[in-house]
Amino acid sequence: MEGESHRHQRQPRDLRFLKMHGLGNDFVIVDARPGGEAMTPALARALGDRHRGVGFDQLAVIRNGAGVAAEIDFWNSDGSLADACGNATRCVARLLMTESGQTALDLRTGRGVLRAEDAGDGLTRVNMGPPVLDWQAVPLAREVDLDALPIETPLGVLPGAAGMGNPHCVFVVPDAEAVDLAALGPQVEHDPLYPERTNVEVVQILDRETIRMRVWERGGMITLACGSGACAAAVVTARRGLTGRGVTVRLDGGDLRIDWRDDGVWMTGPTTLVFEGRLSHEFLDALA
Numbered sequence: 001m002e003g004e005s006h007r008h009q010r011q012p013r014d015l016r017f018l019k020m021h022g023l024g025n026d027f028v029i030v031d032a033r034p035g036g037e038a039m040t041p042a043l044a045r046a047l048g049d050r051h052r053g054v055g056f057d058q059l060a061v062i063r064n065g066a067g068v069a070a071e072i073d074f075w076n077s078d079g080s081l082a083d084a085c086g087n088a089t090r091c092v093a094r095l096l097m098t099e100s101g102q103t104a105l106d107l108r109t110g111r112g113v114l115r116a117e118d119a120g121d122g123l124t125r126v127n128m129g130p131p132v133l134d135w136q137a138v139p140l141a142r143e144v145d146l147d148a149l150p151i152e153t154p155l156g157v158l159p160g161a162a163g164m165g166n167p168h169c170v171f172v173v174p175d176a177e178a179v180d181l182a183a184l185g186p187q188v189e190h191d192p193l194y195p196e197r198t199n200v201e202v203v204q205i206l207d208r209e210t211i212r213m214r215v216w217e218r219g220g221m222i223t224l225a226c227g228s229g230a231c232a233a234a235v236v237t238a239r240r241g242l243t244g245r246g247v248t249v250r251l252d253g254g255d256l257r258i259d260w261r262d263d264g265v266w267m268t269g270p271t272t273l274v275f276e277g278r279l280s281h282e283f284l285d286a287l288a
């Protein structure tokens with residue numbers, strides 16, 4: 001899923017960016033609305049390097065879009081594109097609501113047009129849309145029971161699948177802390193059942209309204225939070241009758257509120273603007 005032509009134009013020599021995070025899920029945000037700055041897989045990988053670049057879990061590029069406040073592209077630090085990133089969507093929504101004074105707006109992502117709202121108390125909520133529960137659309141390689149995927153792991157439980165614009169594989173386990181996620185994550189990310197790889201969540205039921213979740217993100221890392229993953233986990237546990245349709249998801253970076261309603265899966269949580277930066281010519285020239 002490497003970028004389409006509009007995402008691969010001329011590289012600028014001077015690139016401004018913002019660093020934001022949602023519950024420690026951290027993002028570099030490039031506002032490409034004024035100059036149409038381009039992004040490439042190589043620049044995304046270089047920026048994502050936590051030692052030689054800026055470092056991020058995802059890179060979000062904001063572009064002008066017809067009929068919406070903006071369009072957003074999401075890049076993982078391995079240079080791959082993702083159609084959904086819940087926490088970055090909330091961060092960009094907060095940024096644009098602050099900029100415009102609006103309390104609600106629409107954003108176009110690979111997932112489609114998403115509604116974002118100011119939820120009060122500094123929180124931002126986004127409707128991530130209805131879950132994808134069709135095996136071809138997740139996508140999976142073949143027709144299987146989405147509630148019991150034939151993926152064998154040392155956990156000894158069969159995971160569930162749900163798509164939120166990106167693929168997820170959710171394991172419900174008795175003790176999420178006991179799972180060796182650094183070993184499980186890459187194994188399941190690359191399971192042949194997921195032709196486009198997958199994000200991997202391990203979830204423990206704390207009560208009918210609270211779950212604990214740890215996440216391995218497609219792209220190759222454990223992150224402190226994952227918004228689309230929290231939505232997928234809430235959908236899988238609700239479908240199994242383990243929780244209701246409204247849950248608090250307890251992540252390493254803090255809590256997200258997930259509400260699966262008739263119009264989609266809503267995600268509510270905090271966002272933080274960390275700093276504004278500008279990439280040096282030395283850094284950009286070395287990539288040219």
Ligand SMILES: N[C@@H](CCC[C@H](N)C(=O)O)C(=O)O
Pocket residue numbers: 025057058074076081082083084085086087088166167199217218219225226227228229
């Ligand atoms: N952190 C994100 C998910 C990012 C995309 C993911 N790694 C993928 O490749 O699908 C979120 O908050 O949803």
